[in-house]
Amino acid sequence: MARRPGWSVRLKLTLSYAGFLMLAGTLLLGAVWLFLLRYVPERALLMGDVEGDLDKGVFPIRSVLLQVFAPRAAAVMAILLAFGLVGGWILAGRMLAPLSRITEATRMATSGSLSHRIELEGSTDEFRELADAFDGMLARLEAHVAEQRRFAANASHELRTPLAITQSLLDVARNDMTRDHGVLVDRLHAVNARAIDLTEALLVLSRADQGSFDREPVDLSLTAEEAAETLLPLAEKNGITLEVAGDIAPTLGSPALLLQLTTNLVHNAIVHNLPDHGTVWVTTTAYPEGVVLTVENTGKDLSPEVVSTLVEPFQRGAERVRTDHAGVGLGLGLAIVKSITQAHKGTLLLTPRREGGLTVRVQLPIAR
Structure with a gap:
């Protein structure tokens, strides 16, 4: 966006500080002058001894006082103005120093340097909260x-x-x-x-x-039964027992994407299983805070380090099976599961089973 040149924030703050100080000084001097007007008479009769004779005269005290007060008040206001400008410039610079670092980090990020961090030191305030939020955004x-x-x-x-x-x-x-x-x-x-x-x-x-899809009510228990029915021939071919059970688990989302999620999980559990006499358990559970789809399978021992990489794109097991289900056998099966889960505001948790194999839990918001 094209913008016309303007005053800097530091100059605006400096003028604001100086203006406030001048206003405060003006009010103070005005209060003093009102006090003098109230308690000092306008004129006074003065008597003096001039060469032995008494001399009487009436003098305008307020006029004389104004002549004495006005130049000194002007000098005080000039000092306040100079002090306000210099002090305001210094204070504004110190206050805006963190903002300068944030601006510099923004320019570096715009140029493509995302590794730079502000790391603003000091106690918590608005600028440091902004800097921490910006550092978190850069990291993500x-x-x-x-x-x-x-x-x-x-x-x-x-x-x-x-x-x-x-x-x-x-x-x-x-x-x-x-x-x-x-x-x-x-x-x-x-x-x-x-x-x-x-x-x-x-x-x-x-x-x-x-997240470009329409959301409608979906029962995960029916989705699990459909996925299991579709993959039952593959399970029987590999000698895998497929068990499906659970409660009604209503949620909101895309039926096609949630079916793809469940199918990928069940297919992954069948393929990455024992060579023979393996088992896959598919269960659904409803809680007050959400619904959970759990797919558990027997198999070889997996370390937590290996499990943590399985949701990365193009991470495969040893077997590659030709299938019509998106991403399965291509290293994208669990990556798709992760993306679908996140698109439905859910959480995905993979943990190795103590007896060997893998347990996958997908928790989604419940449909009230």
Whole structure:
């Protein structure tokens, strides 16, 4: 926004201090003058002895007093003005020093330096609260930018892989026209399907991050049953027992996104399980403060350090299974779960099970 040049805040504060001091001085001198007018008579009869004779005269005392008082009052006001300007300039500079540091940090952040922090010392006041809030905003912004850059780099790498494979297959087919084109078509179809899956997963992730969806009542218990029914053939194929139970869990949100969240969690629990005779438990619980979806599975031992990285984009387990569910098998399954949870004002908690495996809890606001 284009702005015309104006006075600095320091100059405005200086003039304000000086003006207030002049006003206070004027009121004080005015009070003194009113006191003198009240208790000093306008004229007085004075008698004096001049060469042995008594001399009488009437003198205007107030006029004489005004002639004496006015120059001294003007001198006092001039001193107050000078003192107010100098003192106000110094005080305004000291008061606005933290604001200068905040402004400098803002300019640095605008130029792209997000690692700078104000770290304003001293006791708590309005400027320090502003500086602390600005430092917190810079920290969150720096983390978000780093996460976006990392995500963009990973996404570019993931999208480049199927394109490079496609290019290689086409080069081989062009150089060797005698090869079986049916095999080539099948491979190109599989690679293209993977690229489509990845693109759809990125779109779901973007949609969840932006929160661009309508909210309506959703029962998480029905969503859990639908996801389990959809994935039951995969569980039976892997020898996994799938158990679903729980209470009615009403919340507000997008039915499609919440179904995607539940499906990704159940699919992740089936795939990352024991080789045989594993179990997945899906439960829903309603509390006064919210509803909770819990997906728990058996599996290998996981350390807290490994669990903390599972929600990062493109973090995969050892198995990669072709599926129609967004992000699953691409390293985006739990990242999508995290984004959908945050978009619905919920919390996501991952903890390793003592017996091996993982427990995932998604808490969402309850629909009253």
